[in-house]
Amino acid sequence: MFEELGERLVSKPEIALAELIKNAYDADSPDCQITLDDTQIVVADHGHGLTESEFLNNWMVVSSPAKGKQRYSRRFGRSMAGSKGVGRFSARYLGRMVELTTVADVPGGRIGARTKLTATFDWTKIAQVQKIGQVTIDYRVRLAKPGEATGTTLRITQLRDEAEAISVAKVKTDILRLTDPAAGLERPAFAFSHKDTGPKNDRDPGFTVSFTNAASTPELVPPSVASEILKAFVGRVRIQVTESGRLSYKVFWDRSEKVLDEGWFPLADVARDYSANALKLKPGQDADERGLPLELEDVSHLPMSLQLHSPVFIDIRFFPRRAGTFSNLPVNGKIAQRWLSEAASLAIVDNGFAMPAYSDRGSDWLGVDASKARNERAWQSVFTPVYYPMKPGAREDPRLNPMLALPRGTQLVGRIHITTQKRPADSLISDDWLQPNMDRESLRSNGAFRLLWHVARFAVELLAHHDRAQRLKLEEKKVRDAQKQARTSLSAAIEEIKSSPNIDPAYRRRVVEQLTQAQDQFAEATAYSDDAKRSLEVMSMMGVMAGLLTHEFEKSLATLTLAAELLDKLPRPSAEVTAALIQLRAYEAELGHFRDYMRLIVDKARELKPQTFKARAQVNFTAKTLGHLADRYGIAVVVDIDGKLPGPAVPVAAYSGIVMNLMTNAMKALIPKVPGEPRRIRLYATNEGTHHTLVCADNGIGIPVYVRTRIWDPLFTTTASTDEDNPLGSGLGLGLSVVKQVVQGLGGRIELLDEAPPGFATAFKVTLPLEAKES
Known part of the structure; x- marks a missing residue:
């Protein structure tokens, strides 16, 4: 049983060591010294040690009640990193023989009076015992020698195969990753909000982990330089979530401390729509494989709870592989890039210690690399489309779509800090609590974790939004600079030709006029x-x-x-x-x-997904909406569409909007005609093969040949009117430009026919797919 329990609680050597280091932290030790060699592992601290009573009632008991109630360390008021009481199983995982030596002050004794307890654990013999109650541990307690410091030392021998096979350098790197997860990044205020449990003069000296007698591993950059690299971010997002659920964020760019963008909102404003109660299926409603409404099948990590029962602090830095990212640093750019590949991760840090499942290199728990691989074009966090919706047409345009600017995992260094707490014994089981799994490597996959996922993903998508925006601004600046240079060069050429005595005056005058024009x-x-x-x-x-x-x-x-x-x-x-x-x-x-x-x-x-509808019904509905205008100006509208003809596989609103714009454009071209002449609009549609074709023709004033290529330009119009009584005269010239974007976004095509049908002057043809386009 001990073997099975130990395997469940601890699964990797570095995690086992991390649990022992957490014990040192919880014991108010300023440090933890680790010795690794081929025969033994020694973990020593200078904490308050264990008295005999604490050894028997706390250390020897798995997940003791005392550990659940004691949420702060006794001297410095540190938020307790360990709560499961798995320290002795961590030692068991590493070796078969464990020697415990611990020195502690005598409770209520004279100043300087201390006890020294020694115990030996032979895990080979312990594993042979059938019942836990039959296990006996030999231990000895005596008075410590004068001046002997408090603290605990664990000496682990007869190392198991897993411990013998580990790379000392790898363990050292992984341990430092778990115990100093935020080096160089901003730390949350709540990490320093220690409970005031000790004397006023007992200030926390901090906590460090050091290795002795271990093969040294040369660091790519020293910590001070690593901090300078992190300051050289291209983008940075800083998010705070209070326990009441108020999220505030700030965005910084290009190494600047000036805020580029900021805002705040209550999580529940958006999460409410995706909570378990809100997502209950209605009678007859189709469900996805999770049992949620089918329209949410593309939204991951649902349902969510409305709260976390933990504050959250996120600091994420973005380092794209672009020229100049690591310029002007006290280290070579290639070295900085290699350091980044080692440091890149988006770890969840619980009570000051990183959780292995999220801190491992290559961990893609937020799905950013998966999004890149799938070429996803829609925001994945439920918060991003609410507060940063994509502009019309941006989703289908690779140049404008910000999701396509999503950073890769290897370009991000960040930490998501939380403080999980043990729920009160009388509380009901709830999805609203962030809780670690038994193995302490990850969080339980509940509604609170899913809410945390969307918050953290929102932080990364903020980087994508602003990276796309900043790069578009840079492109625009380059275009403006080029235009300015072209104007300057053109002006210089004109002046040079004007002042040249070697050019025939008449010829010079014509050239200058042409260049000036x-x-x-x-x-x-x-x-x-x-x-x-x-x-x-x-x-x-x-x-x-x-x-x-x-x-x-x-x-x-x-x-x-x-x-x-x-x-x-x-x-x-x-x-x-x-x-x-x-x-x-x-x-x-x-x-x-x-x-x-x-x-x-x-x-x-x-409803952004295609819906089933009849084409004639939708065209008739739009024609009826404009019917009073048609009657006012004597415009005959003929809808020549079979009543049973299925519409294309597009959203109803998109199809109706296309028809509306084509009809209003046709009316604008008909109103200026000479009074008394017939005014006609004909709309007809067919389905051929895999496409639906819609044509709108009118016998209006037509479109001159010389502007036919400009009708798709935004704000360009040939039908503007100053007639205040003309409701269509206030056009902005956006109709055909927007229609073209929408049609192309739906996988279709719109064109101005070179030859209109007999009896008509102008005709626009729209082709749309009959089957839904894969996103």
């Missing part, structure tokens, strides 16, 4: 590009207003309906009131249909 056109194009960019940025922000406007529009319409009802109840309305009432009822009907259309778009826009 080119210079003006270049300046105009640059100004247009800048204005378009700024306008697009403003317009992209208006998307968030859609839901709000729909809600407010519904309230306004309700008031309008009430006013019409009140007017209708007047006993003897005048002719003017009657006329106004008729007009009011007409507006009410028109606005009601607008409301229904807006509600459809807002509701369906939340």
Whole structure:
């Protein structure tokens, strides 16, 4: 039984050593000295040692009640690193013979009075005992010699195969990784919030781990230089989560201490939608393999709890492999890169000690390398799309998609600090507690851990968001610098030609005129590009207003309906009131249909997956929405689509938006026609092979040949109107540009036909897939 229990509690030599080091830390020792050679392992500390009573009632008892209740060390008030009482099993894992020597002050005795306890554990004999109650351990207690220091020493001999086969250098590296996990990174404030249990003059001297008689391993860089490397980050994210669940974050960039971006939010604002209660299946609802609603099958690590019962502190540094990342450092860039490959990890640090499952090199517990391998294009943390949604079209554009800028694990050095606590004995079992597994190597996979995963993943995705944004800014700066250089060179050329005496005056005048004209056109194009960019940025922000406007529009319409009802109840309305009432009822009907259309778009826009629908029904619905405008301007709209024709495999809102933009563009081209001439729009659709084809044709004023290539440019329009009574005259020139982005994002194509159908001047053809595109 002891063999089986020991194997479950300890599985690796470095973890066994780490558990013994934690005992030294909990004993208020300032240090822990480890001796490793071929015959023995010695772990010694200068802590408060063990009295006979503590040896019998604490050290000899697995997960004793005292360890659960004592959450702070007795002298320095350290948050206890060990709580399972597995120290003796760690020693058993390493060797068959264990000699314990411990010196402690006599409780209540005179100053300087100490006892020295020695005990021997022969694990070969202990393993042969059938019942735990029959195990006896020989130990001896005597008074310590005057001046003998307190502390505990474990001498482990008859080393097991696992311990003999280990690389001393590897163990040393792994132990330092576990016991000094945040070297050079910012440490959390709660790591120093020790409970005030001892005298006022007992200040914690800190804790160090040292190795003696061990093969030395030359460090790539000394600790001071490692700290300088960490300061040379390209990106850094710092996150704090309070026990109440308030997350605050700051982003720093390019070695600067100036905050680039910051914010805060309550975790429960987002986690509530993904909690176990909120994700209960409704009758008849399809489920994924986890038993969660099918629409969440692409969202990992669900359900989550709403709290962690632990503060969290995250410090993550980003070091991409780019020119200049390690410039101006007190160490060669290649050495710094090799150090980074050794130090890279995103370890979870519990009460000051890293958990092996998350600190091992190559551990991808956050799935960042897996995301890179799968070429994922959507945010994985549930927090990122809420607070940093991708701009329209960015997901499908490799240049703009920030997820494609996600760092690799080898480019990140970071720590996620937590302080797990033992739950009160009378508390109910809950998913809301971060709790270590029995082996202390990892956390239990519960709702609290899944919530922590999304918080930590949010930190990494913040780096991706800002890295993409910063690199796009750099690209734009390069373009502006090139444009400025081109303008300067062009101006210099003009001046040189003007002043040249060797050029025929007439020829010189023509060349200067042409170059000047080119210079003006270049300046105009640059100004247009800048204005378009700024306008697009403003317009992209208006998307968030859609839901709000729909809600407010519904309230306004309700008031309008009430006013019409009140007017209708007047006993003897005048002719003017009657006329106004008729007009009011007409507006009410028109606005009601607008409301229904807006509600459809807002509701369906939340459903990003393709839905099944009939093409004619959706086109008719959009045509009806614009029907009053068609009637006002005498526009005949013909929908020539089979009522049973299935629509393409795209979201309903996207298809409806495409139809709406094509129809309004057609109407804009029809309104300027000479009054009395027929105005017609024809929409027809077919399914051929694997594609759905939709054509919108009109007999409007047409599109001149010389601007046909510019109609896809943002903010370019040929149908702007100054007629205040024309509701379509306020266009921004975004319609066709946005439609093209949407269509391409859905795996389709849009084109302006070279030849419109007979009787029509302009026709746009949209081709969309009939089967869902794989993401």
